[in-house]
Amino acid sequence: MKLPESQVAVLNAASATDATTIGSLAEETGLKPETVTQAAFELRDDGYVTVEEREEVEYELTEEGRQYVEDGLPEVRLYRAAVDAGATADPVQMGQVIGASGLGGPEVDIALANFGRKGYGSIDSGELAADADADAENDPESTVLTTLADGEAVEDADEETLDQLVSRNLVERHEETVRSVTLTDDGVTLLMEGVETAETVDRLTPEMLTSGEWEDVEFTEYNVEADAPEVRTGKTHILRQTADRVKDVLVGMGFQEMEGPHADADFWINDCLFMPQDHPARTHWDRFALDVPPIEDVPEDLVDRVEDAHRNGVGPDGDGYHSPWSEDFARAIALRGHTTSLSMRYLSGHEVGDLESPQRYFSVEKVYRNDTLDPTHLLEFYQIEGWVMADDLSVRDLMGTFEEFYEQFGITDIQFKPHYNPYTEPSFELFGRHPETGELIEIGNSGMFRDEVLEPLGVECDVMAWGLALERLLMLMYGFDDIRDVHGTMSDLELLREVEVLR
Numbered sequence: 064m065k066l067p068e069s070q071v072a073v074l075n076a077a078s079a080t081d082a083t084t085i086g087s088l089a090e091e092t093g094l095k096p097e098t099v100t101q102a103a104f105e106l107r108d109d110g111y112v113t114v115e116e117r118e119e120v121e122y123e124l125t126e127e128g129r130q131y132v133e134d135g136l137p138e139v140r141l142y143r144a145a146v147d148a149g150a151t152a153d154p155v156q157m158g159q160v161i162g163a164s165g166l167g168g169p170e171v172d173i174a175l176a177n178f179g180r181k182g183y184g185s186i187d188s189g190e191l192a193a194d195a196d197a198d199a200e201n202d203p204e205s206t207v208l209t210t211l212a213d214g215e216a217v218e219d220a221d222e223e224t225l226d227q228l229v230s231r232n233l234v235e236r237h238e239e240t241v242r243s244v245t246l247t248d249d250g251v252t253l254l255m256e257g258v259e260t261a262e263t264v265d266r267l268t269p270e271m272l273t274s275g276e277w278e279d280v281e282f283t284e285y286n287v288e289a290d291a292p293e294v295r296t297g298k299t300h301i302l303r304q305t306a307d308r309v310k311d312v313l314v315g316m317g318f319q320e321m322e323g324p325h326a327d328a329d330f331w332i333n334d335c336l337f338m339p340q341d342h343p344a345r346t347h348w349d350r351f352a353l354d355v356p357p358i359e360d361v362p363e364d365l366v367d368r369v370e371d372a373h374r375n376g377v378g379p380d381g382d383g384y385h386s387p388w389s390e391d392f393a394r395a396i397a398l399r400g401h402t403t404s405l406s407m408r409y410l411s412g413h414e415v416g417d418l419e420s421p422q423r424y425f426s427v428e429k430v431y432r433n434d435t436l437d438p439t440h441l442l443e444f445y446q447i448e449g450w451v452m453a454d455d456l457s458v459r460d461l462m463g464t465f466e467e468f469y470e471q472f473g474i475t476d477i478q479f480k481p482h483y484n485p486y487t488e489p490s491f492e493l494f495g496r497h498p499e500t501g502e503l504i505e506i507g508n509s510g511m512f513r514d515e516v517l518e519p520l521g522v523e524c525d526v527m528a529w530g531l532a533l534e535r536l537l538m539l540m541y542g543f544d545d546i547r548d549v550h551g552t553m554s555d556l557e558l559l560r561e562v563e564v565l566r
């Protein structure tokens with residue numbers, strides 16, 4: 064019988080009476096663990112060995128854990144110093160105990176937090192009292208750390224202590240699948256009958272192609288189940304990937320990209336949009352105001368026209384808001400709550416000069432809102448802003464554009480709901496169905512800019528516009544139901560590492 068070299072090596076190294084781990088087989092044969100695993104699976108498929116799998120948990124000291132094995136846990140050192148200072152009898156000034164303990168830097172906070180948690184004593188108005196009955200010399204966490212440092216197994220240690228050490232980042236927990244190989248009767252028979260090494264080739268090379276050797280060699284079969292080393296390279300976050308894809312799609316639809324400041328004048332964020340200065344969204348509740356000098360660079364004549372629109376409206380039947388309007392208020396700086404500020408900058412001619420119809424512009428940029436965090440709201444998110452300027456636009460154009468856009472992401476059942484914005488008429492909210500929960504979720508807001516917006520800007524044709532949430536698009540594409548899984552400090556790293564990139 065002829066078998067590939069690695070299989071022959073594994074057969075010879077395996078035993079019929081004891082299960083041998085892939086690790087020991089790799090050591091004995093001098094082959095890589097993944098090669099041994101592959102050979103073992105192939106032999107198993109032919110009935111010559113059995114492969115047993117077991118999940119094993121291993122614990123390893125971290126750098127900090129190792130440090131504490133040498134120096135003692137900070138809370139234990141604090142307790143010793145407290146006992147020496149007589150804090151078991153009467154409370155002692157905390158500063159004195161800390162000084163005597165030799166603890167410094169972040170260790171002090173660590174010591175204090177764990178001192179209290181473990182019941183070694185208490186701290187009250189700057190004084191530290193130690194509990195005389197506490198047994199800091201037999202601290203279970205210290206014991207586990209020393210056991211690990213001695214290279215001994217900690218399987219018997221209390222689960223809670225291990226969890227605590229892992230959460231303190233003193234110990235790392237590794238879980239792995241350990242496979243062991245045992246010869247079957249057929250395997251033993253095969254060995255007794257004798258096996259020879261077959262020359263198999265595991266990859267095709269350019270040399271083999273040119274020499275024609277490929278025609279005669281025997282190729283190793285692929286085993287897609289074989290363990291391969293896990294490679295964790297850096298990769299682009301799916302939010303960024305999706306943002307890039309959105310940009311590509313919009314560029315493909317003939318749009319140009321807008322750029323502009325994250326911190327901007329209220330003038331561009333709100334006033335140009337005919338948002339009354341006493342609008343609820345303009346109060347400090349929603350807005351991240353910045354304590355910086357007001358903007359200087361705004362065209363005076365535009366400020367006048369915008370003020371006039373607010374006070375008197377536009378057109379012969381125009382009517383303004385009859386509410387206060389102040390230029391200082393307009394010039395104050397805040398983090399933009401939407402990127403419609405960019406649309407205003409571009410439509411006014413302030414960024415790239417006066418624009419001739421038709422035009423299409425977009426941005427995929429961050430916006431900031433003082434919202435309450437929940438599964439669908441973050442304090443900052445990405446908005447897909449866009450507008451089309453043309454001589455004669457209708458709601459059908461708006462809807463058609465969204466259908467065309469979302470279709471590129473596999474989303475074909477967009478729904479529209481009439482809405483109100485101070486700056487568009489008519490206005491529509493967009494909804495899409497969440498692929499997992501089946502719920503309709505809001506994915507954007509849109510409309511045709513009103514004359515009160517366009518006239519001061521000097522735009523004489525129609526403009527349809529929108530702001531779509533990139534994170535919501537992501538939810539529809541990937542089925543996430545909590546946006547905090549992909550964005551921010553609570554993100555689920557495993558999910559981000561493993562999520563398949565949809566193209």
Ligand SMILES: N[C@@H](Cc1ccccc1)C(=O)O
Nearest residue numbers: 401403508509510528529530
């Ligand atoms: N600014 C709106 C989106 C929008 C932009 C342009 C026109 C209409 C709506 C929002 O943030 O919800």
